[in-house]
Amino acid sequence: MEITQVKSKTIISSSHILKPSYHMNYGKKRIETAIYNKFPFSTLEEVCTSVFTGGIFKRVFVDDSKFGDPYISAQHMMNTNPLDVAKIISKKYTPKQEEMSLKENQILVSCAGTIGNVRLISKDLEGIIGSQDIIRVNPNNSKIPYGYLYAYLASKTAYNYMQSYIYGSVVPRIEPKTLSKLPIPLLSQQKQIQIHQFIVEGSKFRQEANELMNTAQMKFDDLFEAKHCNIISFKQNSKNLKLFQHRFDASYNIYKQELDAIIRESGIPYKNLGEHINKIFIPNRGKRIYVKEGLQYLSTSDLSSFNPTGINKYLSLKMAGVDTLRVRKNWVLIARSGQEILGSTYLIGEQLNNIGVNEHALRVLVNENIAPYIYAFLSSRFGRKYLRAGIFGSAILTINEDYVKTLLLPELDEENKELITDLVIKSSALFDQAIMKENQAIELIEKEIDLWQAS
Template sequence: MVNNITESKDSLKWCSVSLADVISRGKRLEASVFDVEAKRARQIIANGKYPLTTIGGEKGLTTSYTGARFKRIWVENSDMPIYQPSTIVDIKPTPDGYISHLTQTNIDALRVHKGQILMTCSGTIGKVSYVSETLNDLIFSHDLLRIDCKHNVDQGYIYAYLKSKIGNKILLTNSYGAVITHIEPEHLSSVPIPNAPDEVKGKINDLVVESYKLRDESNDLIDEATELLIQELKLPPIKDFNVDYYKMDASVGTFSIKLSHMCGRADASYHVPIVAAIVEHLNKYAAEVTNIGDKRISKDIILAGVFKRTYVEEGYGYPFLGGKEITQLNPKTEKYLSKPIHKKRYEKELKVTENTILVTDRGTIGITTLVPKQWNGYAVSQNVLKLIPANEKIAGYIYIFLNSEWGNELVRRQTYGSVVDMIDNNSLASVEIPLLKNEDIQKKINGLALEANKKRYEAYLLEQEALRIMDEEVIYAR
């Protein structure tokens, strides 16, 4: 039986399936078992210009592997930070924690290497990244698929294919169109890919490699700006601050607070001694310590209200980002807010523009991002505070400080709530921020952050060009 796929005028999608398909899927008759779009994706590449090969398998373009399971021995700090698979899509990932040298596993086998393609294979599967300098030699947990290409020209090519809508849809489904729940290395032997000429592959590969080079450069600029901040304020690591505990030998941290210093807050987390130590240090080395709410620092801090969302299809709504997505260069969003229904709230509370600073306000508090140009006009969740800088001359500096471990500590001390941790616009406005004695250094820090953001936009454009070539010259080529 031929699996015909039809989309009617009223957008009702339907297809026919063979009896063998029904039996193989446990004799289930629900339409959701047979993904129409996945079957259509396979038809598109089958009818394409180039012959098909597979991503994995003996005759495929790659080899792949995951790590062996192991029991982690966690420590507070070491030279072995470990990263979760979900962070591969973050432009500057942060470690999940640190493991001890006593951990019984082959640590080197868990490291990823430049030129590899990484893929999440459990949980939220199918997220893809390319290993450049930023990720090179980092330790990731075992449940991450490491893909090695047999030829270098295939690295960026396969990455772009797996990032494309058609390629990703095929990856996440089997030949029957059923959504898979876990990816093993052998699964890639059944994932077809057009085998384009090296000339076409090379164009795509070069764009992807250059895109990731720009991301590396942007991260280097962020690190340089942060190091300037550290040098100017003579900031020691958090663990090296002298913290005044009431009883040093107590099993838990104990400290006393004067009634005049309570600020209306009786929760101990607000008064942790490390915060007082940081603020005292800033006052010693900064020209002035003010607050984020100072009009020299910010025009406004927007806390969006909770609302019922009405989603529509792509092209008919505002692209909608959640707090977990703001650390990515080009978040894959499948949520679009209805323009007619949400326009007023969008304009007032949700819309972001370049160089707005985003700070997560619940769950994981204090994740900070400087909005890049490609997000202009996006809608961002009510779970993220929108900090509007006073001007462009201070925007990058604010971001660098809040994104540092010292700034993040000052943000998180504002946390309140019993079941769900959160902060609000008033909390963020109260966060201390230093103004530097050396104004030229402050300007340089600001400029480095803004330049990093520009490089991320350029990286985005290069990746979009690679995806365009993949679609027009490979997937849909006839």
């Protein structure tokens, strides 16, 4: 049982709230202790020009980007590159587009479902339409640097404090008016600028990384995506059914053949992906034992986050099979189950080396020199459709190991292979630097708040 003491003036200033979860909140206790010790604070409202959500309206989606703009939800805003998963929302039927569109250096906070996720909008994401479940925070840079504010909002302390604002049972929520009351610590001007600079540099690295990765993926999409037409009919015979693992589902036998045909008829040499795979496996599926310190552990959806290292879940190092969950640099991971995330591909970089990842990520081990090239193909729009063509199951959709081996890998000329490999390697290194810079900024804030806990 956890016990705490709460001062009467704290209860009075908190609208007489007596909920234990409210007063025993990790972030709230840290901030209230610092305020009690007379360290300087402001509020989110005081350091911003506005804190608001977009209006509620009926969303109409279209297929052609000529008639719409990219649209992201609160869930998708945390992706490494939200444009990879963005839907296209109609320009004609979307009201208040100026208010709904995201601006460079704006800070986003998820306010429904999963509460308190934070994202800084870089220039490459400007103009995207954000859902009504995202609070927009427009910093007033004359009062506080936007990078510093973002780093604080992304910290463990602020995240936990925001949880104390949640209301609702079916769909948890927070409101902009409530979030505006969030206390903001006022570190020295020198510290604020230092932290801000880390975030600015990290954001720049992230934008460059996305641009390089997009260039690599487009090498494949330019060749194959345009040729991907509507599903057509194919006749199957018993011999082919044996080759296709005795599957009779139309989505597999039609869709997979269509995508195979696009590669075969392109005139570009190809090989079965299985010829490049040294090992493909699913790790231990046993019971998970969570602890405060141990092996950092990510879900497959966590891998899509632009900063997976900030997720604080840990497994006991004494747990059976724990080492099978570790991933290594240059491993290719494929989300083998789930819904939207199914078929997403990840290349493990330096920052994720030796971290644990759950069993829903299929491990694909290939030679280090070809891993970036294979990753670029599988993570392209065409590549993900190719992976998803092998889905089976009803309640839990799945992609299995045998199917991955049957995919055809285009063997581009050496010049393009080297170019794609170089782009992916540089992009991965920039992502690592972006994560490192952001973590340094957040760590500086947390350490300063640690110092403010002394009575």
